[in-house]
Amino acid sequence: MTITAERASVIPAVRPTLPAELPAVVERTLPTGLRVLVVERTSVPLVELRLRIPFTGLGAEYAARAELLAETIFTGTARRDRVEIATAVQALGGALSTGVDADRLAIVGSALATNLNPLLAILAEVLTEPTYPDDEFSGERDRIVEDATMALSQPAVIAREALLGRMFPGHPYGSAVAQPAVLAGVSVAAVRDLHGARISPRGAILTLVGDVDPAAALDAVEAALGGWTGGEPEKMPAVPALATGPVIIVDRPGAVQTNIRLGGVALDRTEPGYPAQRLANTIFGGYFSSRLVDNIREDKGYTYSPRSSVDHYLAGSRFSVAADVATDVTGPALLEILYELGRMAVLAPSAGELEAARQYSVGTMALGSATAAGLASTLSGLAGAGIGVEYLRDHPAALTKVTAEEVLAVSGELLAPRRLVTVLVGDAAKITPAVAALNEVSSAG
């Protein structure tokens, strides 16, 4: 939408905000391979903890074992049972949780800053002396099987699985939810073996942000975790080249909406075209002020929350588009999405669009680092990709130099409809005719 000069006169100008100083990262790599990053931030008397452990592995069985390990790692150590671990963490004003994806296992925690040392002691115990008690494991496994069954009934999860399977067939990136039947077959012995082989400080990164003295915190980490040892991580295989082809429709009879998903290749953060790609994504569908939202939400009312994103993984980054639309406008909504993608690919954005996307990207990066928790997650994610804190200074600087021509060039490569794959989850009988008018259609399995 154009903002007229007359209006602009009453709209207050935005005063340039001085960027926050680059966080001072104090770093040490232990002889065992564990890399430790500490930032002192005194805004609240807390400490945030992020531990990333490389966790690559092949096959559905591996993914199921990894999932069960993440869900049961806190169920016992040589010294404490499940309830004693949880009781001890809670008494520190603390929390510890785990998550796993195809790249890494993450332990996320926080505690009152004065309790950093006991928090590290519990963490060390869990990493080096876990027991995975038989009975706790079998109970949790049954529960996770049920949990996965419920997750796989959510249309958003069905759509994500269909898209990932379409983009990365045969690769660990091809699924993000372990299948219930595979989970049910995992033994506790297999999970204990996995812990022994893969819960290793080699390639692992521990990030601490909070009201702590960095030198003392590094010493505390070395004292608590210095004895944690292990082998080298696996290498992630290269992702298969994206094979474009027909639109895949996953039938969900009676669905009142269609989940539209498109996916394609994206650039990593270290590649020269990345800043332009970030702005291209933003202009297309990366924020509320985007073309996608203007068109299919604010103009046509087809959908509530259409969006696009670029997500980074170690073996390759991805671009994706998502919109959940009423069943009877599936064809028209897909047409508009393809139109907006095509427009990105063949026409340069306006100066106003480029400037808005630039300011938004620079500004929201600063917002993301404004809390201790946000800064810890940001630094941990960057470090996992081999990127240092200077990215928080250099990337905004690079964004300020991107031209409209560069956005067009990168869009022609990465956002063009012919470079993307499409999956739809919806009532196939109702949506196929309109979709087939736009593209070749194939039904899923």
Added chain:
Amino acid sequence: MTSALPSPAYPLEKVRLDNGLRVVLAPDTTAPVVAVAVHYDVGFRSEPEGRTGFAHLFEHLMFQGSEHVGKAEHPKYVQAAGGIFNGSTHPDHTDYYELLPSGALELALFLEADRMRAPKITRENLDNQIAVVQEEIRVNVMNRPYGGFPWITLPPVAFDTFPNAHNGYGDFSELEAASLQDAEDFFEKFYAPGNAVLTIAGDFTVDEAAKLVERYFGDIAARAVPERRSFAEPVRAQERRSHLVDKLAPRPALAIGYRTPDPDTELAAFLAHYLLTDVLTSGDASRLERRLVQQDRSVIGISSYVGTFGDPFDQRDPLLLTIEARHPAEAPADTILAAIDEELDKVATDGLADGELERVRARVASGLLREADDALGRALSFGAFELHRGRPEMLNELPALLSEVTGEAVAAAAAGLRAQGRSVLELRAGAAS
């Protein structure tokens, strides 16, 4: 035995403009960001019969333009300044907010003042947003398993009167019947400056912000402020049960609603209920996790919380403490209910174990600090505390208030839940495999 809990100590200033607008200023220079929030004292409990969902629809309409701001331009101004924005509709208030680099404070104040003066709503934009809201309801309720469970489906079991019992997302036919006149009336009645709170939190100076607030909001004409209605309903002595069939759900679920004490008149007892939810379901050491997940293995997941959306401090009486579980078909709801009753009875009769209250309080206090580290979280809390209780400083005072809650008070809360007629809603799995 327990050391004092660390508390936030954010400085606060309160101002009231001549038109009645309450202003809360909470400066903090940790990061070069600023949050602006406007809370209006109207939520879906106040919407008229025959217009369910209107408070939420109206929230959408507040983004459709105002005197100096065109349709969909509000988000564009905020985002082009490097900020984020949103709005949300609650039982007793509707909030609008921005988080921006600190140099964009004046812009945010201008934008909020422009729409507080009057939104500009056309028939075309109204129709467009009715369609958008319908898609929001489809994605969050109709097209997914467990959609709206239990925030939409439990209130009609727990309450008898329209304000408390009806669906705040709204009925499709009532949304479609919404007119421009409805919007005008709703704005006129509820969006008066005297019915709102403006909060600024983050990197700014009080003097400068106070001047900007006066400049942009000072000339908005005062209007009558509606009297705050009571939505009181008696606490029932008899249990009430209901069920629904969710044709998309692969496993059954259960929600139990209990009434809490009034947070305004019985704050200490209310806070004991808040801590009780952590005693019951916060982490592997909590009572119901141990009993139902680890021992009986009768649930797939369990949670408990106070307030419709899990925030105990963002609404007024009457409100619910809800326990929610999803469970395998083999574990009947009655078995789970009986186990929950037993665990509540244990808390009521035996009280808490040594150290249990201290660790739960420590975790709750550090969670509050963590939320307050975010300028936007802080602005929303200050605003809600000012709007509902007239005391934004409650954010700073909560850890101290929580440390005054005794184990006996938590036991009494558990006994109180057992003594009343709870509301039970069973979700039956229509897609069980």
